[in-house]
Amino acid sequence: MNGPANITLEVTNQCHLDCDHCYLETNRNLDELSVDEIEACLLAHLETHDVESFVITGGEPLLRPDIDEICEMIAPRVEELRLLTSLSTRDAGSLVAELPIDALNVSVDGPRARHDAIRGEGTFDRVLENLRRIDRSRLNEVYLNCVVSSYNEEAFPDVLEAVDPLADTVGFQLQTWARPDDVARSAERLDCDEGTFMLPAVPDHPATPSTVTENVQEVRERGERSSTTVRVFPPGISDAVIHEWFGSGEREQMRGCQTIYRRPLVGPEGDVYPCPFVRQSMGNVRDEPLSEIWTGRSIEQFRQRLSETGLLPICSRCACSA
């Protein structure tokens, strides 16, 4: 049946942290889908489609008191249920150990001092303590996600040693950001408010390109010697593109974006977005089925605009376009 085989659900917008690099505006006091509503709105889709990958994220998904019920409802109906979390609430380790998930993504943004400067005092030790409580043998993958930004550019390769041997994979993801001018031009293109775009708008370059380039090379080399798999996003990124990515100029070279065809983002209130950074609602699962929204007029018009006139200026520093 037609309909997305990959889904991301933000179960909450609440978050107890305030990470420096984060694209989200958290704690907006939204009317979040209840567990009964998630069931009513998504169950039919899950039972009639082969959903290969379902990602639960937030905000901080572990702040939902009913996260266990949500996972129990979704897990048996999808091929892989993955939880994306900061793993830094006090009871996160024991809570996650009981959840019926298939894979776990945890954010680690540096060795202790850097991670704590970005995410809050004491969070690094808490993440490690919580990671140790999780039985990796029952998970397909423990993936640690490190966002490369000005806040950790000097130190991100040391994440590898700091978390060894607690993860199967460590991914280094270049921070998504946009220049204010890119946001303004994107809003013009879509004829929408600039607030539609949820990503850091930075007037100047947000990290030092030469430092990032050197350290990306360093993690690649360390990855070859490590039993932990190392990935860099965007994959295969060259030094020249890293310079452009964190440079202050316009970036033109972009290929197409698959996310807007393949992975709807269902927000906390049930709105369906084409991606995490473009918060233009294509419909709401409270009102119509996800598969109809994902093949409907609004999303088709959005895709057509982007395929006819190219991706948006804000897409130029997003891993999905590079």
Ligand SMILES: C[S@@+](CC[C@H](N)C(=O)[O-])C[C@H]1O[C@@H](n2cnc3c(N)ncnc32)[C@H](O)[C@@H]1O
């Ligand atoms: C928005 S968080 C939600 C889940 C959870 N709160 C966490 O931090 O893992 C999902 C992931 O997006 C990453 N992220 C936040 N802002 C980003 C940005 N501007 N560019 C790239 N990744 C970003 C976070 O570091 C985290 O790994």
Ligand code: SF4
């Ligand atoms: S990255 Fe995650 S933990 Fe940090 S502020 Fe954003 S949502 Fe919260």
Ligand code: SF4
């Ligand atoms: S390339 Fe653009 S449309 Fe695609 S995920 Fe990134 S910001 Fe969204």
